[in-house]
Amino acid sequence: MNAIKTILRRELLGYFSTPVAWVFLVIFLVLTNAITFVVGNYYERGIADMQPFFVYHPWLYLFLVPAIAMRLWAEERKSGTIEFLLTLPVTASQAVIGKFLAAWLFLGLALALTVPLWITVNVLGDPDNGSIFTAYVGSWLMAGAYLSIGSCLSSLTRNQVVAFILAVVTCLVLLLIGLTPVAGFFRILLPQAFVDGIVSLSMLTHFDAISKGVLDLRDLLYYFLMIGFWLCANLIVVELRKAD
């Protein structure tokens, strides 16, 4: 526990002692607001909720989360500090969890910085704040799932660009299989149950309800399983390939 906390603190310190954190936060805020107002027709809709804000998160995270995740392990391997870290008395799982939690908290912070938008909605109208809160939690969980994928793939290589591309492609696949036209295309070729199974693996499917404020236990379970699965894979890769 102590080791996880120490690693987490070091990672966060690392984010903020380089411009990475500030650049990311600014880009995140600019993009979320731009999408909400420009793409989402926030004003024209005339409804006081945050749908336009949340609905594009799966696509926004597609690029932003891998950008945070790519350095997690690739940089550590490139600079050789992985040898320093893993010869301290910490287990590989403590390191994997500590690094993941730090990045996830950082994404949580970015998300928290959009709260003024939530306040604005309350000033303009009378939204369902419970739903909005649920959607925030859902969005953060989804970010965690993207992050666990990015973290795992970042441990496969010492090249951050490769890590970024691998993560974007993997996340994109997990998004696209949830789109109705894509699923429809596969329904022609493959058995019904099989396609349903694949669709249910999509990030998009599970974000739909939660972003509208509907909390389904299965969606929560999906995100936690996703994170658990990818972090386990992350751990195995670190254990097996740390010296390469």
Added chain:
Amino acid sequence: MIEVQALTRRYGFFTAVDHLSFNVTAGEVLGFLGPNGAGKSTSMKMLTGFLAPSSGTAIINGHDIRSERIAVQRLIGYLPEGAPLYGEMTVTQMLKFAGQIRGMNGAECQRAVDQAIERLNLQKVRHQPTDTLSKGFKRRVGLALAILHNPKVLVMDEPTDGLDPNQKHEVRNLIQEMAADRTIIVSTHILEEVEAVCSRAIIIAGGKLVADDTPAGLIRRSRFHNAVSLSVAEDSGLDARQVASILSELPEAANVEVNGVEVTVFPDGDVDLLSAVNNKRDEHHWQVKSMRLEAGRMDEVFRQITLGSGQAAPTGASQQNNNKQEAA
């Protein structure tokens, strides 16, 4: 106390470390020598729990590196090859991080950090990000990280690489100071360092142990051991080759070599060659600029052992045979 038992590591089909076995006891400083790619760093990575052995193991102060990795890492201090550091952190932040991971509390950690900074003369750079440090300073930060928790076992991969002569001297002193009740392994390519700080040295080549001896014992294997070298004064009209041919007739001499104005006489077994050469000099009234009894040459021993162990260099192999006969 470190007991290495048939430690082996393969990378694919390539065996980097091949059934390595040796012991190091507390109070010893073990020099770890071998040509580039011999497997020194790979062995150290296994000892410190970074790499899992393919087979074999090592027991460090009673803890098996395979089954009790964390216990081993708690008591070991390690300087990895190249001293990798988190570039964006300052020296103090880095040291504190290591202290906290090792479970030190606030005051204890601060004290350990201050002490390590002092011992490695890092006061001037303590608030500098490690990215901006020169190579030698980076190495010293790596050393400070290794000794931070006063470890009972210290493993250092080329600790003096990149240090200036003063700092080399300081680090050697530090190692000697720490040696008293600790088990220390240092790898190095600097052979004088072995003579200066190590109480024992092992040489590996191609992943295999090829020598395990004290530095003095290694030097004794040199064909120069107990040889006598003399340089004739150039303006005396004396010819080195003439001197050599006279000396080669000595019953104590096995062989004589001439290198410019220097004549080296090799002893034939355990004989008092120096007196014999001295007598000849007096007899012929040679004007000699210098004359010395050789202890042996470490670099020559290293070459002979590491090249002789492979299929390479026939001269190396035959020299090793000679040595064995001498020892017998």
